[in-house]
Amino acid sequence: MAVVNRALKYDGTVSAAVTVDLVIFTVREASLRVLLIERGKPPFEGGLALPGGYVRVGEGLDQAALRELAEETGIDGRELHLEQLRAFGAPERDPRGRTFTVAYLALGPDLPTPVAGTDAATAHWVPVEAALSAELAFDHLAILKEGLDRARAKLEYTTVAAAFCRQPFTLAELRHVYEVIWGIPLDPSNFRRKVTKAAHFVEATGESRTPEIGRPAALYRRGSAELLFPPMPRSADGDDASV
Amino acid sequence: MAVVNRALKYDGTVSAAVTVDLVIFTVREASLRVLLIERGKPPFEGGLALPGGYVRVGEGLDQAALRELAEETGIDGRELHLEQLRAFGAPERDPRGRTFTVAYLALGPDLPTPVAGTDAATAHWVPVEAALSAELAFDHLAILKEGLDRARAKLEYTTVAAAFCRQPFTLAELRHVYEVIWGIPLDPSNFRRKVTKAAHFVEATGESRTPEIGRPAALYRRGSAELLFPPMPRSADGDDASV
DNA sequence: CCCACTTAAAGTCCTACTGACCATAAGTCG
DNA sequence: CGACTTATGGTCAGTAGGACTTTAAGTGGG
Numbered sequence: 001m002a003v004v005n006r007a008l009k010y011d012g013t014v015s016a017a018v019t020v021d022l023v024i025f026t027v028r029e030a031s032l033r034v035l036l037i038e039r040g041k042p043p044f045e046g047g048l049a050l051p052g053g054y055v056r057v058g059e060g061l062d063q064a065a066l067r068e069l070a071e072e073t074g075i076d077g078r079e080l081h082l083e084q085l086r087a088f089g090a091p092e093r094d095p096r097g098r099t100f101t102v103a104y105l106a107l108g109p110d111l112p113t114p115v116a117g118t119d120a121a122t123a124h125w126v127p128v129e130a131a132l133s134a135e136l137a138f139d140h141l142a143i144l145k146e147g148l149d150r151a152r153a154k155l156e157y158t159t160v161a162a163a164f165c166r167q168p169f170t171l172a173e174l175r176h177v178y179e180v181i182w183g184i185p186l187d188p189s190n191f192r193r194k195v196t197k198a199a200h201f202v203e204a205t206g207e208s209r210t211p212e213i214g215r216p217a218a219l220y221r222r223g224s225a226e227l228l229f230p231p232m233p234r235s236a237d238g239d240d241a242s243v
Numbered sequence: 244m245a246v247v248n249r250a251l252k253y254d255g256t257v258s259a260a261v262t263v264d265l266v267i268f269t270v271r272e273a274s275l276r277v278l279l280i281e282r283g284k285p286p287f288e289g290g291l292a293l294p295g296g297y298v299r300v301g302e303g304l305d306q307a308a309l310r311e312l313a314e315e316t317g318i319d320g321r322e323l324h325l326e327q328l329r330a331f332g333a334p335e336r337d338p339r340g341r342t343f344t345v346a347y348l349a350l351g352p353d354l355p356t357p358v359a360g361t362d363a364a365t366a367h368w369v370p371v372e373a374a375l376s377a378e379l380a381f382d383h384l385a386i387l388k389e390g391l392d393r394a395r396a397k398l399e400y401t402t403v404a405a406a407f408c409r410q411p412f413t414l415a416e417l418r419h420v421y422e423v424i425w426g427i428p429l430d431p432s433n434f435r436r437k438v439t440k441a442a443h444f445v446e447a448t449g450e451s452r453t454p455e456i457g458r459p460a461a462l463y464r465r466g467s468a469e470l471l472f473p474p475m476p477r478s479a480d481g482d483d484a485s486v
Numbered sequence: 487c488c489c490a491c492t493t494a495a496a497g498t499c500c501t502a503c504t505g506a507c508c509a510t511a512a513g514t515c516g
Numbered sequence: 517c518g519a520c521t522t523a524t525g526g527t528c529a530g531t532a533g534g535a536c537t538t539t540a541a542g543t544g545g546g
Contacts, residue, residue: 214522
């Protein structure tokens with residue numbers, strides 16, 4: 001390590017390893033789930049952690065996030081929503097030494113059960129409530145919380161909710177995404193009015209899908225809009241208090 | 244290269260310098276300004292750049308941002324709003340070698356003209372329109388743009404606008420912040436109704452200030468609320484289109 | 487001392503959006 | 517065919533916001 005700080009650095013400035021960590025959410029079976037791995041080696045061996053890994057030479061941050069996503073889950077990242085959360089760099093966040101991590105938030109439709117990656121022993125889709133009360137490695141609990149907050153907030157004023165739905169989808173499925181992530185029920189009728197009136201949130205395919213019971217539902221696919229204006233109203237009594 | 248990298252770490256992972264860069268905004272004389280420095284040494288010597296510097300050993304990111312803020316501007320960061328934007332880490336962003344930077348956004352009332360810091364030759368408050376068409380060092384133009392977008396967006400749904408006003412302030416001063424940052428005029432009457440009805444955005448001091456001409460204006464100070472609900476409406480014809 | 491001027495503050499009117507409902511449609515299953 | 521389920525459409529009242537008018541409270545000039 002000492003060799004690393006060669007002529008490059010003069011005084012007390014840091015030369016450190018940089019990693020990316022991913023908060024990957026999906027909606028499955030009426031619950032919001034996050035992908036966690038059991039660490040295959042120390043530190044925190046056997047403990048739960050967010051998937052992630054070192055940024056490589058010549059590799060950008062987004063690029064590293066996409067690669068880790070593919071390696072740990074076997075998923076082509078171009079199919080999901082991926083955005084940077086922020087950087088975390090508390091001096092003691094990694095017992096091995098100084099590391100910085102750049103956290104990413106990934107949102108996608110019910111994803112295949114991931115294959116074991118390089119570092120990861122096994123990966124699971126864990127309901128977020130369970131994950132929030134679990135002991136996660138490093139500062140991953142804080143990262144998860146920020147990812148959850150960001151996801152909840154983004155549903156309000158963007159169209160990312162549709163990223164959780166495999167296309168084509170019904171409006172009930174889209175509404176279900178909101179209900180699960182916000183943890184509150186929404187009025188189906190008002191939700192429909194809102195979504196269909198918003199410009200380019202969803203566009204009707206003209207087809208419909210007949211469920212086992214009940215009236216067939218019209219099918220939609222994602223529209224071109226990224227922002228949702230006016231925003232989807234979240235009832236004033238926020239659930240941020242629920243920790 | 245290959246040999247070097249192998250010596251650095253086991254495989255092709257990065258060990259790099261980490262810096263913080265600050266986008267510091269203030270409102271002065273009817274324009275939004277950003278603090279830029281003339282670089283005192285290569286690379287980009289003599290060019291304009293955002294203030295910033297290396298993160299030190301044992302120092303957290305927020306801590307580094309606060310320290311740089313004090314060093315470059317002589318300002319006590321506890322008096323302004325400071326938040327992380329995100330990390331930037333394109334492989335070629337620094338000609339000296341691989342570096343990552345964590346960008347911060349700082350918002351404050353009309354700040355004193357900063358003193359020359361360690362690296363900085365001289366610092367100036369540059370109107371943002373000018374800064375956007377200037378040639379900034381590294382990827383600082385992209386960082387500035389993101390900071391500007393973030394600031395504009397945050398005025399909508401948070402109470403940060405008040406961070407630009409020295410307390411106590413009049414509602415006209417607060418409105419002026421919105422008008423300058425959004426670049427659009429707001430109706431004084433509707434603005435007043437909105438701000439005073441919102442819970443804990445501002446609280447009246449009971450006093451008033453008599454200007455050189457015109458009716459005296461009531462004085463307010465910041466309230467306890469951080470979020471603004473419902474949001475301050477930005478006229479539908481947003482400037483998001485301007486890219 | 488009254489008036490012109492400036493800005494602050496308060497009120498009016500109308501439209502758009504939303505929450506809480508109720509009603510109807512279109513399937514499946516007995 | 518009728519019961520059940522879910523989808524879709526409509527009504528109605530309350531609220532928030534844009535455009536606008538009116539009144540208030542200072543200044544300085546004739």
